Structures are given as structure tokens and as C-alpha cells.
Amino acid sequence: MKIAVLSGKGGTGKTFVAVNLAYVNNDSVYIDCDVEEPNGHLFFNPEIIQNNDISVKIPVCDNDLCNGCKKCVLFCEFNALAYIGDRLMVFDKICHSCGGCQIVCPQKAISEKDKTIGHYEYGYSNNIMIKTGVLNTGETTGIPIIKKLLKDDNYNTGRDIFIDCPPGSSCSVIESIKDADYCILVAEPSVFGAHNLHMVYDLVKLYNKPHGAVLNKCMEGENPSADYCKKSSITILESINFDKQLGLLNSEGKIISQESEKYRVLFMSLLEKVKSGMKK
Amino acid sequence: MKIAIPAEEKNLDSQVCVSFGRAPYYLYYNIENDKAEFMENTAANTPGGAGIQAAQSVIDNKADVLLTPRCGENAAKIIHSSGIRIYKTVQGTIKENIELYKKDSLEPLTEIHPGLHGHR
Numbered sequence A: 001m002k003i004a005v006l007s008g009k010g011g012t013g014k015t016f017v018a019v020n021l022a023y024v025n026n027d028s029v030y031i032d033c034d035v036e037e038p039n040g041h042l043f044f045n046p047e048i049i050q051n052n053d054i055s056v057k058i059p060v061c062d063n064d065l066c067n068g069c070k071k072c073v074l075f076c077e078f079n080a081l082a083y084i085g086d087r088l089m090v091f092d093k094i095c096h097s098c099g100g101c102q103i104v105c106p107q108k109a110i111s112e113k114d115k116t117i118g119h120y121e122y123g124y125s126n127n128i129m130i131k132t133g134v135l136n137t138g139e140t141t142g143i144p145i146i147k148k149l150l151k152d153d154n155y156n157t158g159r160d161i162f163i164d165c166p167p168g169s170s171c172s173v174i175e176s177i178k179d180a181d182y183c184i185l186v187a188e189p190s191v192f193g194a195h196n197l198h199m200v201y202d203l204v205k206l207y208n209k210p211h212g213a214v215l216n217k218c219m220e221g222e223n224p225s226a227d228y229c230k231k232s233s234i235t236i237l238e239s240i241n242f243d244k245q246l247g248l249l250n251s252e253g254k255i256i257s258q259e260s261e262k263y264r265v266l267f268m269s270l271l272e273k274v275k276s277g278m279k280k
Numbered sequence B: 001m002k003i004a005i006p007a008e009e010k011n012l013d014s015q016v017c018v019s020f021g022r023a024p025y026y027l028y029y030n031i032e033n034d035k036a037e038f039m040e041n042t043a044a045n046t047p048g049g050a051g052i053q054a055a056q057s058v059i060d061n062k063a064d065v066l067l068t069p070r071c072g073e074n075a076a077k078i079i080h081s082s083g084i085r086i087y088k089t090v091q092g093t094i095k096e097n098i099e100l101y102k103k104d105s106l107e108p109l110t111e112i113h114p115g116l117h118g119h120r
Helices: A014-025 A071-075 A102-105 A143-151 A169-175 A190-208 A222-233 A244-251 A261-279 B050-060 B073-080 B093-102
Strands: A002-006 A027-034 A047-061 A082-085 A086-088 A110-125 A128-135 A158-164 A182-185 A211-218 A237-242 B001-007 B025-031 B034-038 B066-067 B087-088
Touching: A002 A014, A002 A169, A002 A190, A014 A027, A014 A182, A014 A211, A014 A261, A027 A143, A047 A086, A047 A143, A071 A082, A071 A102, A071 A261, A086 A261, A086 B073, A102 A110, A110 A143, A128 A190, A143 A169, A169 A190, A182 A190, A182 A261, A182 B001, A190 A211, A190 A222, A211 A222, A211 A261, A222 A237, A237 B073, B001 B093, B025 B050, B050 B073, B066 B093, B073 B087
Parallel strands: A002 A158, A002 A182, A027 A128, A027 A158, A182 A211, A211 A237, B001 B066, B066 B087
Antiparallel strands: A047 A110, A082 A086, A110 A128, B001 B025, B025 B034
16 A cells, blocks of 8 residues: 655645654555655664666757757757757756657757766665655756656565655645555644645545545644635544654654654554545 | 847837746847837747747847846856847836937846746
């Protein structure tokens, strides 16, 4: 089973939930798709067994072969190419590596080169496999890294997979939840939190994913996210109260389910609810 | 000598458009015979890389000079390598800016902004 943990904004507790579920489940794979700021590894401290660069293909033009027909420039949906004077200019950061320019070129003047955009690390923490993707600073999209982490079946087979998604509801999140069997929506109990919950809820509905919400940092008084769940008939899987002690242990990089029996029980119960929610 | 100017509307009394890449129109103005031609900017509604496509069309339309209030880094890279000179427009209509250019009163555009690239 593949469980994705997502939220409309950062700091709600995606990593907190995903790390603890992977921990209590045991023999899991934890995949950190939040490649712009992966931090799940800080809790697991895995022993790295594999570390490789990830690159994408970028066009290179042989200006001696190019006859300036500009078919590639017109073809590129992303406007990553321009033809000036007597040469082709390539804007690496705009290119989506589709390879189309190479196909449409009648002169066969375009070839491809590799451009490193980040790397991935695989490692073990006891019997939990930790997969982390890291996007280099300044790169525009982490999707090729997310694809690699999720499609690479090594170590995934037969194990339960917990996917820690990037924040928001854009392309990189869509890529992260695509093959998930269940989506956990983490939200804070504020108006802002409810708005962001609304965004991810729309996304999981669009993709027909079984889902439920975890409300984190709850306090007495109003809870706009709980109200939103009620209004939209979203199952609240768990409401976790604001707890200073929890925040402290979390900030020290400790896995709370390892430190506290109360939280171990809470996450075991959350896991059971997710598993039964998946069967429905 | 042909001048390119991003335009809000298709007339010389229109304001110069504040965006280079996403201007709705471009005016191509021939200084020798005062002939004005407005063209739609096909890059205006592209999801990304508008500045690149707009710069390409300015080159393809054989402009010698570009008058614009601002220009992003990708577009500037293309415009600069083509040899087209960029001058910074001032608040006012297209007509006023053309007159200022003729009197040699516009400054070269030196500040290039990092672009307003949309998220993907």
C-alpha cells in the first residue's frame, strides 16, 4: 500500500505524520518527495547505501548543421528556444526536457546533453528504507527527482510506502500522489489552514483518491478546519492537540512514537484507520 | 530605422505597456517615413517564456531599437545578442516616447530584472 501525506501549506506536520506512520508500521519505505526542503532524514538518520545524481536532457544545437528554419523554436511550447543571428539559444531553466525540438529538426542539428538538477539518497534506519530526493538550489522543477524516487522499485517491493509530499497542490504534489492508494490531508485549525485544506481536498477529489484528514496543533476554541471537514464530509482520522513537549522533541529530531507510548498508540490507531479507510 | 514598442492599445496615443513579454501589442515604427504598424503579441498569453518569444518576434520583425520601460533577463539576453539597442521609456504615450527618442532624450535601459517567471 502507498500512503501519501499532503497539505496545502508548509509547517502543518506532513513530515511529522509521515515519519511516525512509517516508524510504527515497521518494515516501511519512507519517501521524501519534498525535494526542495527534504527533512524526514533528520528523524531517521539513515545509513546511506546509495547516492546518485539526477539529470535531465537539455538540447544542444550544432550551428554548422542548423539552417535557421526555426521549426524547433515554433515547436517549443515552453519558449525555451530562440534563434538569433545565425545560432540557436537554449534557455535551460525553461526547457522541460520533452525532446520535441530534436524530433522536429529536419537538419538533425539537435542532440541532447545531461544537466544535473539534484540527487537522491537511499538508506536504512533499522528496517525502514529512507528515500530522499534533493533538488539543487535555483532549479525550477523537482518532478524528475520525484519520478525517480517513486518509480524506482528497488526496495519498494512488498513494503508499505509512506510518501511525504511537497506542500501545496501543484504539479510536484500531483506527481507525488499519482499512484497513492490513500491520501492523508494534514491541516492546522485556523482559517488559513482550512483554506489550504480546501485546496488539497479539491486535488484528491479530482484524482478520486480515498482520503481522510489529520488536524494538527488543535487547541480549545474555534477550529475552522474541523468545520470544513464536517461541511465537506471529510473523515477526521485524528485530531492531535497542540503539545509543547511534542514540539520540543520534534525540534530535536526525535521520532515521537519512539519516545512516547501515548503517541505510539495514537499513530498505530491512525494507521489502522487509514488501512480500513482504504478498503472501503 | 525601425523602432519596436510594447503597446497597451493599437494607437499612437496609447500608453507604453509596462510589460515587455506580455504586452498585448507591439508597435513597429519606421522613423524615416513615420509608418506605424501595430502587431498582436502572440507571446502575451503563453504560460511561460513570454519574454523569450516576444524577443524573438522583435528580432524577426527586424527592429533596430527597442523602447520599453522594463525587460526581463531572458529577453534581454536575446535582444542584446542580436545587437538591438534598448532604451528606457518614460511615463507617457507612445507618440511622446518616439519624439523623445528622436531628440535623443531617452536613456539606455540598464536595469534588467530577474523576470517574473510563473511557477510550474
